[in-house]
Amino acid sequence: METLDVTVIGAGWSGLAALKTYRQVDPSASIVLLESAASVGGVWAKHRLYAGLKSNNMLGTYEFSDFPMDASFGVQPGQHIPGTVIQQYMERFVEHFQLTPFLRLNTRVRIAEQNADGTWTLTIDDNDGEKTVVSKKLIVCTGITSQPYLPTIAGQDSFDAPLFHCRDLPQHQDNLLRPDKRIAVFGGTKSAWDAVYAAATAGAHVDWIIRDNGHGPVWMAPAYVTPLKKWLEKLVTTRLLTWFSPCIWGDADGCSTIRNLLHGTWLGRKIVDIFWSILGNDVIALNKFDAHPETRKLKPWISPFWVASGLSILNYPTNFFDLVTEGKVHIHIDHITHLTSHTVHLASGSPIPSDTLICATGWQATPNIDFRPSNLAQTLGFPWEEDPIPQSVVQHADAEILARFPRLATPPPRSASYTPLAPGAPATAKHPFRLARFMVPPALAQPRSIAFMGLAMTINTTMLAQAQALWIAAYFTDNLALVPRERCPAPLRKTLEPEDSADLIWETALHSQFGVHRYRGGFGKRNPDFVFDAVPYVDLLLRDLGLDYTRKGALKWLEPYGVEDYRGLVDEWLVARDDVGKKDN
Numbered sequence: 001m002e003t004l005d006v007t008v009i010g011a012g013w014s015g016l017a018a019l020k021t022y023r024q025v026d027p028s029a030s031i032v033l034l035e036s037a038a039s040v041g042g043v044w045a046k047h048r049l050y051a052g053l054k055s056n057n058m059l060g061t062y063e064f065s066d067f068p069m070d071a072s073f074g075v076q077p078g079q080h081i082p083g084t085v086i087q088q089y090m091e092r093f094v095e096h097f098q099l100t101p102f103l104r105l106n107t108r109v110r111i112a113e114q115n116a117d118g119t120w121t122l123t124i125d126d127n128d129g130e131k132t133v134v135s136k137k138l139i140v141c142t143g144i145t146s147q148p149y150l151p152t153i154a155g156q157d158s159f160d161a162p163l164f165h166c167r168d169l170p171q172h173q174d175n176l177l178r179p180d181k182r183i184a185v186f187g188g189t190k191s192a193w194d195a196v197y198a199a200a201t202a203g204a205h206v207d208w209i210i211r212d213n214g215h216g217p218v219w220m221a222p223a224y225v226t227p228l229k230k231w232l233e234k235l236v237t238t239r240l241l242t243w244f245s246p247c248i249w250g251d252a253d254g255c256s257t258i259r260n261l262l263h264g265t266w267l268g269r270k271i272v273d274i275f276w277s278i279l280g281n282d283v284i285a286l287n288k289f290d291a292h293p294e295t296r297k298l299k300p301w302i303s304p305f306w307v308a309s310g311l312s313i314l315n316y317p318t319n320f321f322d323l324v325t326e327g328k329v330h331i332h333i334d335h336i337t338h339l340t341s342h343t344v345h346l347a348s349g350s351p352i353p354s355d356t357l358i359c360a361t362g363w364q365a366t367p368n369i370d371f372r373p374s375n376l377a378q379t380l381g382f383p384w385e386e387d388p389i390p391q392s393v394v395q396h397a398d399a400e401i402l403a404r405f406p407r408l409a410t411p412p413p414r415s416a417s418y419t420p421l422a423p424g425a426p427a428t429a430k431h432p433f434r435l436a437r438f439m440v441p442p443a444l445a446q447p448r449s450i451a452f453m454g455l456a457m458t459i460n461t462t463m464l465a466q467a468q469a470l471w472i473a474a475y476f477t478d479n480l481a482l483v484p485r486e487r488c489p490a491p492l493r494k495t496l497e498p499e500d501s502a503d504l505i506w507e508t509a510l511h512s513q514f515g516v517h518r519y520r521g522g523f524g525k526r527n528p529d530f531v532f533d534a535v536p537y538v539d540l541l542l543r544d545l546g547l548d549y550t551r552k553g554a555l556k557w558l559e560p561y562g563v564e565d566y567r568g569l570v571d572e573w574l575v576a577r578d579d580v581g582k583k584d585n
Contacts, residue, residue, distance in 0.1 A: 003134045004030045006476065007122060009109050009369070010141035011035035012042020013465045014454030016090060017064065018139045020097045021469035024570050026477055033099075034124060036108035040094060043145050044086045050170040051177070052198055053083035056190070056313040056459055058223060061233045062086065064462055065567040067093050080223075080315040112138065113372040118447040136449065137476050140367055143454040144527055147364040151422040154338035161342050162356040166191045169198070169358065176356050179203030184344050184352055186336065187360030188217040190312040195358045197316050200323040207352045209344070211335045213417040215521060216301035219311045220320075221283045232313060233459055234560035236532050244275045245532035246405040248514040252485070252540035252549070269407050276305040287314075287321065294324045297331040302412055306521035308529035309457035361421060365433070365455070365527050379443050380450075381434030381512075383526050388434050388443060389509050393492055397509040401517055408517040429526040432512040436482060437541065438528045439468060440475070442504045445482055448475060456528035456537075463563050464534060467541045470570055474545055479577055483544070486510055535561050545573055 006029055008018045019033045039046040055062050059077050063069040073085050094100055104126065111123035115134075122133045148165035156163055162172055166187075176183060181204040185195045188210040200206045210217055225232050235241060239253060246263045250256075262268035280303055284290070289299040298321075304311055314320060323329045334346040344352040366382045378385040387394065402409045420427040436442050439451045451472045456464055474480035488496070488506035496502040515524025522529040530537065542549035550556050551565040 001132055001134055004032060004136070006031040006137045006139065007120070007133065007135035008033040008139045008141060009035075009367075010042060010143065010146070010454070011037070011040040011090075011103065011105070012044070012141060012143055012454065013090075013461050014143060014468065015042070015139075015141035016040065016093060016099070017462075017465040017469035018141055018453055018472065019099055019102060020093075021466070021570055022139075022473045022476075023097070023099070023102070025470075025473040025574070031102055033103050034107045034109055034122075035103065035105050038106055039087065039091070040103070040105070041087045041090050042143060044083055044090065046087060048167060048170060049083040049087060050173050050198060052201070052317075053194065054080040054315045055083070055086060056315055057081060057233060058231075060564075061460075061562060062462060063089065063563060064093065064466055065563040065565075065569065067096055068564075078223075080313075109369050111370045111372060114376055114449075118449045120449070138450045139453060139472055139476075140369075140450065141453045142367040142369070144365040144457065145363045147366075147368050149362045149364050149425060150359055151361055151425065153336055155345075156339050158341055159339040159343075159357065161354065163339075164356075164358065166195050166358055166360045169195060172356070173198070177202035177204060181205070181355045182207070182353055184209060184354040184357045185360065186357060187211075187362075188214065189310075189360050189362065190218055190220070192360035193218070193220060193312075193320070195360055196329055197320055197323070199358075200328045201318070206323075206329045207332060207344070207354065208329055209332045209334060209336060209346070209352075210297070211421070212333045212347075213335055213415070213419045214421065215418075217298045219283065219300045219304050219307055220287065220298075220314050221311060222286050222314055225286070226279060226282055231560075234562070237460065237463075237535050237561040238559070239535060239557045239561070241275075242532045242535055244272050246272075246407060246518065247533045247536055248401060248404070248510055248518075249485075249540050250533070250536045252543055253536045254539075254550075263405050263407065272407065273305075276303060280304045292321075292325045294329075294331055295321050297333055298324070301415075302521040306412060306519060308519045308522040308524065308531045308533075309459065310522045310529075311531055313459075362425065365429075380441050383429035383431055383433055385430070387431045388441070389431075389505060390495065392495060393505065393509050394431070394513060396489065396492055397506070397513045398517070400510065401514055405517075411517070411520050414520075427525065432515055432525060433527050434508055434512055436484075436504055436508045436511075437471070437544075438511070438537075439472060440482065442501060442508050445501070445504060448478070451475065456530050456534075457523055458528075458530035458534050460530070460534040463538060463561075463566065464530075466563070466566060466569065467538045470573060471541045471545060474573065474577075480544060485540075538566075542569075546576055547572055 008015050037045040058080050059075045062081055075081050107124055107126040109122050109124050113121045120135045120138050148167045150165045183199040183204045184207045185192050186209045196206050196208050243258055250259050262272055289295050334348050337347050338345050344354050371377050378388050381388055453468045484503040484507040486507040488502040493502040496505055519529045539549040
């Protein structure tokens, strides 16, 4: 049986960052990356790419700081990056850092069993069949877009036409994306917009169904917003503007005074409301939602203040809304009651003839791995298990969050007709992931044997991935202490066991529960969901690592942060670590 020091699971952005960084930090460690697909990339793996797929990000914001996407990739400044280019970039990243010997593709981890000594026995399937591997440490990088959530719809067995999740569009595109087809798309997420665009521009007639008893259409912004026409990706990483978003870990940026003024006083909250009103109204005006009865149906139902990753970007080569106003896309604000042969039936009574139904219905965030023993899933803090944090602590955390951020105490009213899509849907999570720093289960913090990466939904994916990768590598090699910045209230401390973990449990409750209140129109109820919170989160991790989190000179508050500001981060930490070692000797 093979024994390893570290096993990374998943070859998306997080997995590749974890493998490359750990190799830098501990070159002597025996480490492998296991990936079930035939290529690296995660959501950008070859089998998940379809014609016209592009990232929300433009050149310069979707890359690792130590491997810039240069001119050889063929993408120009101001252009959104094609999915094929992203996949090529990730393959070249592997080649550049000589990671190929540590990759095992077509290898699925089915079971991860925690042993009495803290190690992990992994049951894996590869091209040679089933085998077992023992690993001292696990870095789980399966993310939150690996397992599609496909609801059961009454009558689906009699539909007699393709019915699939948008993830599987590449396998169907040649047969379905044609002018002689009628395609129904179900969902209001960015993936639904992408599927609608792909089908309509291929000449198919599209019926787009957005649930009237759901969250409504996602916010879709142009790449440049506000009256000053600022690049949205840079807007959310400008420290001055991050202050306008209440954030429970926000004071990690060293600006607690201004944050307290903006969110702790009546006048400050009025200023914050004005900022978000300007942002939301600008997007509505730029998209001309109110200029046509059909485009009006795509106008979001909730202020952008209450959404995070749901604030997405129009990254299409032609005007999306022209497809709607020209009648190529017909929008139904309704919900599906049942299916019959080649027909989708809506609650309004309208039958929709259809050659296929594409469901953009979200993802199951819990890794598709059987963690054993059976009670381990609760210890790991998975959202569909019983909460590992006592309800008394959660209730106190709720009260503390609302006391610090009174604006969150008056959320927008939810529609009386709102209904979760189905049991098991993302909105039915019992609680958010309960992970310290959104990576480590508090109950397993001392053994330092497991960490999760890539659970945060954000447009700053690579910025977070490389910071998390370094943090975990330092943590796993005993060069970082997980020290909470929050202090557990004395009455609660006595109720928690072990008592010396009380501060960590309390801080985890605050950080994870914050999303429940902050992003009621997003995914905060289930997983970390960031927009303006990404930079202060990276600040938090760099503070833990003892590194300079400001990264800039005098204009650090006015200039946007990018991956380039974190270039050389691992080397900085290695030098600092070695200096400490010399002093100790």
